Amino acid sequence: MESRLIKLFVVxxxxxVLIYALCDAIGWRDYASVISGTSPDPAxxxxxxxxxxxxxxxxxxxxxxxxxxxxISSALxxxxxxxxxxxxxxxxxxxxxxxxxxxxxxxANHLRVSTx
Amino acid sequence: xxxGPMFLMLAGLPLLGVVLSGQHLASYLxxxxxxxxxxxxxxxxxxxxxxxxxxxLVVLPFVAWDRLHAFxxxxxxxxxxxxxxxxxxxxxxxxVAWALAWSRFEWCSDIQPHLFxxxxxxxxxVVNALTYRKTGQCMLTHRTGYFFALFLAxxxxxxxxxxxxxxxxxxxxDGVDNVSPSQYFWRATLPFSTVLPAVLGTYDLLxxxxxxxxxxxxxxxxxxxNPKYLAGGCLVLACIGLAGIGVWPDLLxxxxxxxxxxxxxxxxxxxxxxxIFAPLKDGNWRRICLLALSALICGFFWEMWNSKSSAKWxxxxxxxxxxxxxxxxxxxxxxxxxxxxxxxxxxxLVKGWTCKNPRIASSRAxxxxxAAVALVISAFIWLPFLHLCFKRDVSDYRSREGIAPxxxxxxxxxxxxxxxxxxxxxxxxxxxxxxxxxxxxxxxFHVLALANMALRxxxxxxxxxxxxxxxxxxxxxxxRENGIYYFLMxxxxxxxxxxxxxxxxxxxxxxxxxxxxxxxxxxxASYREPFSFRIGVMKECMEESPVLTGESYPDECWMFCNxxxxxxxxxxxxxxxxxHEEFFQRWLSTARSNLIDPATGLLIxxxxxxxxxxxxxxxxxxxxxxxxxxxxxxxxxAEQYRIARDLLGNSVxxxxxxxxxxxxxxxxxxxxxxxxxxxxxxxxxxxxxxxxGASAFGDDTYLSRLLTxxxxxxxxxxxxxxxxxxxxxQVGDAVLLYALVVGPLWKEIWNRx
Numbered sequence: 001m002e003s004r005l006i007k008l009f010v011v012x013x014x015x016x017v018l019i020y021a022l023c024d025a026i027g028w029r030d031y032a033s034v035i036s037g038t039s040p041d042p043a044x045x046x047x048x049x050x051x052x053x054x055x056x057x058x059x060x061x062x063x064x065x066x067x068x069x070x071x072i073s074s075a076l077x078x079x080x081x082x083x084x085x086x087x088x089x090x091x092x093x094x095x096x097x098x099x100x101x102x103x104x105x106x107x108a109n110h111l112r113v114s115t116x
Numbered sequence: 117x118x119x120g121p122m123f124l125m126l127a128g129l130p131l132l133g134v135v136l137s138g139q140h141l142a143s144y145l146x147x148x149x150x151x152x153x154x155x156x157x158x159x160x161x162x163x164x165x166x167x168x169x170x171x172x173l174v175v176l177p178f179v180a181w182d183r184l185h186a187f188x189x190x191x192x193x194x195x196x197x198x199x200x201x202x203x204x205x206x207x208x209x210x211x212v213a214w215a216l217a218w219s220r221f222e223w224c225s226d227i228q229p230h231l232f233x234x235x236x237x238x239x240x241x242v243v244n245a246l247t248y249r250k251t252g253q254c255m256l257t258h259r260t261g262y263f264f265a266l267f268l269a270x271x272x273x274x275x276x277x278x279x280x281x282x283x284x285x286x287x288x289x290d291g292v293d294n295v296s297p298s299q300y301f302w303r304a305t306l307p308f309s310t311v312l313p314a315v316l317g318t319y320d321l322l323x324x325x326x327x328x329x330x331x332x333x334x335x336x337x338x339x340x341x342n343p344k345y346l347a348g349g350c351l352v353l354a355c356i357g358l359a360g361i362g363v364w365p366d367l368l369x370x371x372x373x374x375x376x377x378x379x380x381x382x383x384x385x386x387x388x389x390x391x392i393f394a395p396l397k398d399g400n401w402r403r404i405c406l407l408a409l410s411a412l413i414c415g416f417f418w419e420m421w422n423s424k425s426s427a428k429w430x431x432x433x434x435x436x437x438x439x440x441x442x443x444x445x446x447x448x449x450x451x452x453x454x455x456x457x458x459x460x461x462x463x464x465l466v467k468g469w470t471c472k473n474p475r476i477a478s479s480r481a482x483x484x485x486x487a488a489v490a491l492v493i494s495a496f497i498w499l500p501f502l503h504l505c506f507k508r509d510v511s512d513y514r515s516r517e518g519i520a521p522x523x524x525x526x527x528x529x530x531x532x533x534x535x536x537x538x539x540x541x542x543x544x545x546x547x548x549x550x551x552x553x554x555x556x557x558x559x560x561f562h563v564l565a566l567a568n569m570a571l572r573x574x575x576x577x578x579x580x581x582x583x584x585x586x587x588x589x590x591x592x593x594x595x596r597e598n599g600i601y602y603f604l605m606x607x608x609x610x611x612x613x614x615x616x617x618x619x620x621x622x623x624x625x626x627x628x629x630x631x632x633x634x635x636x637x638x639x640x641a642s643y644r645e646p647f648s649f650r651i652g653v654m655k656e657c658m659e660e661s662p663v664l665t666g667e668s669y670p671d672e673c674w675m676f677c678n679x680x681x682x683x684x685x686x687x688x689x690x691x692x693x694x695x696h697e698e699f700f701q702r703w704l705s706t707a708r709s710n711l712i713d714p715a716t717g718l719l720i721x722x723x724x725x726x727x728x729x730x731x732x733x734x735x736x737x738x739x740x741x742x743x744x745x746x747x748x749x750x751x752x753x754a755e756q757y758r759i760a761r762d763l764l765g766n767s768v769x770x771x772x773x774x775x776x777x778x779x780x781x782x783x784x785x786x787x788x789x790x791x792x793x794x795x796x797x798x799x800x801x802x803x804x805x806x807x808x809g810a811s812a813f814g815d816d817t818y819l820s821r822l823l824t825x826x827x828x829x830x831x832x833x834x835x836x837x838x839x840x841x842x843x844x845x846q847v848g849d850a851v852l853l854y855a856l857v858v859g860p861l862w863k864e865i866w867n868r869x
Contacts, residue, residue, distance in 0.1 A: 005487055032831040032842040035800055037550040037787055060831070064505065065498075072494035077486060084261065 002081045006074045013070040020059040028056040122383055125355060126276065126376055130283045133359035139779060141795045144282045144362065147500075147768050148292070148300040154285035156434040157366045163435035164447065171450045178332055178405050185331025193325055196252040203245020210238025218424045229291065229303065229427040236310035239417060243317040250325030255317060262467055263313065268493065269466045270312035271305045273459075275496070277372070278304070283362035284369040291427035294817075297770040301500035303427070311414075312466075315459040318410035329405040337399035347385035354378035366434040373451045377458045392461050404457065411456030412449060419444045503770025506827040510820050514811060514856045519572055523856035525839035526849055527569065530562055532838055533846060534583055543846050551787045553622070556603035558847035559587050560626040564861070565853040567633035571860035577637065584634050591627065592646070604669065611670030614725040615657040621666030622674065624650045624657075625681035632687035636864060644692070651688040654681045655699065663710045663727035664703045672730065675711065675719050676737040679744035686747040690868045700748050715780035717759050732781030735764045735774045735802025736788040739809035746812065746862055757813045765806060765818055766796070771828060772821025773798040774806035800829075804848055808855035812862075826852070 023029075030040040031053035039049045134141060143153055216224050217231035240256075247254040255263040281287060292300060322328055340346050357371040358379070381391045395403060419442035422428045431443055439446040469489075513522045533540045547554040563584050570580040594602055600620055601608050613619070628650035631643045657666040658681070665673040666681060682703065685696040710727045713720050718733035719741055738760045745753035763778040776789035776799035785792045790800035803822060810819035826832075831842035840849055 002483070002486065005483060005490075009487075029831055029833060029842050033546075033845060035829075035843040036790060036845045036848055038546040038845040039549075040546070064828075065502065068498045068502075069491060069494040072497055073487070073490035076490045076493060080486075080490075083264075 002077050006077055009070040009074040009077075013067045013074075016059065016062045016067050020063040023056050023059055028052050031056055032060075122380055125379055125383075126358070127279070129355055129358040130280060130362050134283070134362040136359075137363045139362070141797075143766070143779075145768060145796060146282075146766060148295065148297055149278070149282055150288075150292075151762075152285060152288060152432075154365050156285075156432050156437070158435075159438050160435045164438070167436060167447050167450070171447065175453070178329070178335070178401060181335055182329050182331035182405070186327070191327065193250055193327060195249050197249050199249045200245050203242055203248070206238045206241025206245060210235055210242065213238060214421070217421065217426075225426070229425070230306075232421060232425055232427075233306045233310060235421050236307060236314055239414075240310060240313045240317050243314070243321045247317070247321045247324055250321070255313070255320060265466050265469065266312040266316065266463065267309040269462055271309040272492065272496065273462050274308035274311050275305070276376070278308075280361065280372045280376075284365040284372055286369055286372065286433050287429045287431050289427065289429050291425075297503065297767075298500040301496075305496075312459055312463060314414050315407075315410050315456060316463045318413050319407055319456070319460070322406045322410055323403070328409065329402045332401040332405055333399075335399050335401045338393070338396040340397075343385055347382040350378045351382035351386070354382065369434060370451070373454045373458070377454050377461060380458075380461050392457055392464065403460070407456035407460045408453040409456070411452040411459060415444070415449055415452035415455075499769055503821075503824050503828075507770065507820070507824045508827060510816060510823060513823055514819070517572065519569060519857060522839060523853060525834065525837060526853045526856070527565070529838040529840045530565075530846075530850060530853060531583065534586060547845050547847060552603055552605060554845065554847040556591070556623065556626065558845075558850045559591050560630055561847065561850035561854045563587050563630040563633055565850065565857050567637050568854070568857040568859065568861045570637045571864060572857060581634070581638055584630075584637070585640070588627075588630050588634060588643070591630065595623065595627070608669050613667050613670045615660050615667055617653055617657050617660075619653060619657060619666075620668055621654060621657060621681055622668035622677045624654050624666075625677050625684055628654065628684035629680055629687070632684050632691060633861060635691050636687060636861065636868075639691075647688070648692060651685055651692075651694065655685065655696070658699075658703070661725050661727070663723070664699075664706050665711070665723070665725070665727070667725055671725050673723050673725060674737065675721050675723075675741050679741040679748075683744040683747045686869070687865060690865050704749055704752060713781065716763055716778050717755075718763065718778070719756060731783050733760070733763075733778055734783060734788070735760070735776040735799055736805055738764070739774070739802070739805040743808055743812040743858070747865060754813065757809055757815075760809065761815065761818065764802060767818070767821045768796060770821060771825040772803075772806070772810075772818050772823075773825055774802040774822075775799055776802045800843065804844070804851055808851060808858065811855045811858050 031049055033040055034050055034053040035057075039046065041049045131141060131144065134144060143151055213231050213234040217228060217235060244254040244256040248257060255266075292303070295303065354371070354375040357368055358375040361368045361371055361375075381393060384391045392404070392407075395401075423442035429443065431437065431440075431445060431448060433445055433448055436447040437445050441449070508522075511520060513520050515523075519527065533543055544555050547558070566580045566584045566587075570577045570584075573580075600623060603623055604620060608620070628647055631647040631650070634640060635643055635647065654666055658664050658678070661667075661673070663673075665678045668674040668677045682696075682700065685694070685699070688694045689696055707719060711720055711723065711729075712718070713729075713732045716733055718738055720729050720732050721734035721737040722730040724730065738756065742753050742756040742760060745756065764775045766773055766775065773796065775797040776785070776792060777783040777797075783789075788801050792799050803825060807819065807822045807826065809815070810822055826841065829843060833840055833842050841852070844852070
């Protein structure tokens with residue numbers, strides 16, 4: 001289950017970075033100027049310019065804030081799963097040992113009763 | 117399933133209360149949290165007595181009943197094991213850490229602020245060892261996954277109380293000045309992570325290794341006919357209380373410790389889950405009492421070890437801040453009692469997470485919860501480091517001598533605009549669509565920057581003077597050809613100037629400033645007359661006003677423009693031997709009486725010709741005004757900067773920014789402020805000009821944080837050695853360039869004066 005979560009996070013992180021890189025490459029960074037009330041389009045502040053600015057800024061924020069969080073989360077879940085599985089194995093071996101001891105004790109009692 | 121609403125309520129309610137009461141949120145979200153803004157009520161014998169009686173009445177029955185039981189049954193719990201070797205190791209380690217923390221040896225002064233965590237780690241090891249000795253098992257050896265998970269949960273848990281403390285400010289940290297956000301985060305998170313293992317470890321020891329509070333296992337039962345109704349009622353009350361702590365911190369601060377417990381257990385009860393209070397229906401109060409005692413024992417050690425730490429917390433509790441045991445006032449220890457229960461509630465949640473119940477393990481809810489917790493922890497890890505991706509050495513931008521590389525790149529972009537007429541026309545057209553003033557102010561700040569650059573790089577003086585002349589001549593030509601309204605916003609035509617000269621101080625002041633700066637670098641005869649004319653006409657206009665201020669727009673005076681005019685007059689005194697000193701004194705005296713906002717002590721930003729205030733102190737005005745006043749009255753200017761820095765400047769997670777308006781004034785979001793980011797109230801306009809303020813007043817820490825924000829939110833674009841900021845425009849970049857080279861010009865003026 002956890003591996004699905006890790007894959008989910010990593011795939012989304014990579015997708016965000018790729019889309020951001022694409023928008024940056026086609027020059028949408030210029031549209032961030034709407035923050036200062038100016039548009040890179042000679043026509044002024046159009047809806048298209050504003051939309052491009054909003055998309056670019058959200059992608060930028062996602063790339064620098066959300067993507068690292070997704071990747072760190074993936075790493076944490078991976079480590080947590082490893083630790084939990086390790087403890088599960090240890091707990092399993094302890095239980096097996098306890099069962100073995102219990103069986104031995106039962107056999108000994110049985111032997112004692114038989115001897116009597 | 118319950119984590120989402122629980123988190124929303126606990127984190128959101130205090131903020132909601134603050135928003136509903138009309139306060140700004142920025143200070144509550146400040147990081148590192150260093151500003152003290154809650155003024156606490158003084159000590160009150162009445163409140164102290166009532167609270168003391170209340171605490172005694174709650175605690176005494178349990179203690180008395182248990183002591184009576186202990187008198188009848190004084191059997192001790194036998195030990196099962198020897199005290200383990202790792203317990204001894206933890207003990208010795210703890211003694212060494214304690215000794216070093218309390219010593220004042222020079223050689224260990226660097227590690228002393230970090231010794232609180234080792235002391236607590238040794239405490240945790242020792243209580244686990246004692247539990248192991250008494251019961252044959254302990255968290256460390258038999259529930260190791262749970263034990264380590266408690267450290268993670270504990271860090272989040274205590275950060276939550278730190279967050280709540282922003283609303284009541286019952287404690288603050290001393291000895292953490294000049295610590296970066298990431299350093300602060302780690303120096304705090306590590307000791308925070310030891311809270312739950314310490315309290316719950318102590319509980320394990322008391323529960324398994326002693327007979328304490330055995331007597332209250334059969335104390336009075338608490339049976340509720342409709343537990344869900346009771347839980348609902350408690351939830352509503354706790355929510356209201358938590359929402360109110362930021363509004364009435366002095367009255368509701370005890371809820372910081374009680375409300376989270378009530379909210380979590382109420383939600384658990386409504387959801388049909390077992391709560392920490394479940395054993396009370398059979399009259400079993402032992403767990404509750406032992407948890408409270410465990411927190412109190414840990415509290416004693418916290419306060420004791422804190423008292424002589426080099427970095428420590430100090431309490432500011434309203435009404436009861438007396439009779440201190442270490443740093444904590446006596447009644448403050450009562451807060452540890454419910455805190456112990458809160459630790460257990462969180463401990464139980466962690467236990468649920470780390471349990472190996474296959475039904476829970478396979479559920480989608482568990483997966484979602486894992487994702488949520490991982491994301492929250494990751495956010496806590498990442499966000500304090502985010503600023504490091506954008507932080508650059510301040511010397512890249514601003515140097516004491518010469519021109520720093522980034523400043524040079526911004527200057528190259530500004531030159532490029534004057535070299536390439538087509539590019540410039542496009543840039544000017546873009547700005548004029550929004551605000552014609554920007555076209556004008558971009559010229560002023562560019563000329564001011566060039567004057568400083570000419571003083572910083574005497575070898576390039578000729579080049580810079582040439583550009584200055586082009587800008588000034590072009591500006592004078594445009595004003596001559598198009599009239600005074602060319603560089604003003606359209607509403608300037610709607611009214612009549614009150615002053616008989618009917619001129620805009622905005623234009624006269626900045627043109628005078630440009631001309632004066634040019635002449636300071638190198639005298640130009642043809643600029644002498646227009647400069648003197650502007651100085652003379654400005655003084656005439658200002659003298660006509662009862663508050664000695666000129667109009668920028670009809671019957672609208674701006675502090676920004678008036679302080680620029682004063683600075684230009686000081687330049688005139690230096691260049692042409694005029695003397696405005698008496699006028700400056702009268703202006704300062706009038707401004708102190710009429711143009712200071714009483715709530716903040718800052719100069720207001722706009723007012724009528726007669727001095728009637730329009731707008732209060734404004735970020736996009738005060739930074740430049742304080743800078744210009746450095747030429748008039750440096751002490752007053754420094755005071756204005758200091759107040760503006762306190763009330764408008766802010767830093768969160770290593771990013772510096774500035775607000776447009778202080779808490780006490782509700783002003784508009786306009787072309788000057790730019791789009792204000794809610795909650796933190798970040799204004800791009802004010803933040804940009806704050807860079808000028810921080811540079812001019814040598815506030816390097818704030819400057820560094822503002823430049824980090826600029827790199828993050830300014831969207832820099834480098835092309836062929838030129839640098840511009842996409843989020844800005846020509847005037848914004850010109851202000852920035854001026855901020856990065858500011859200094860030599862004002863120094864030159866004072867030297868000549």
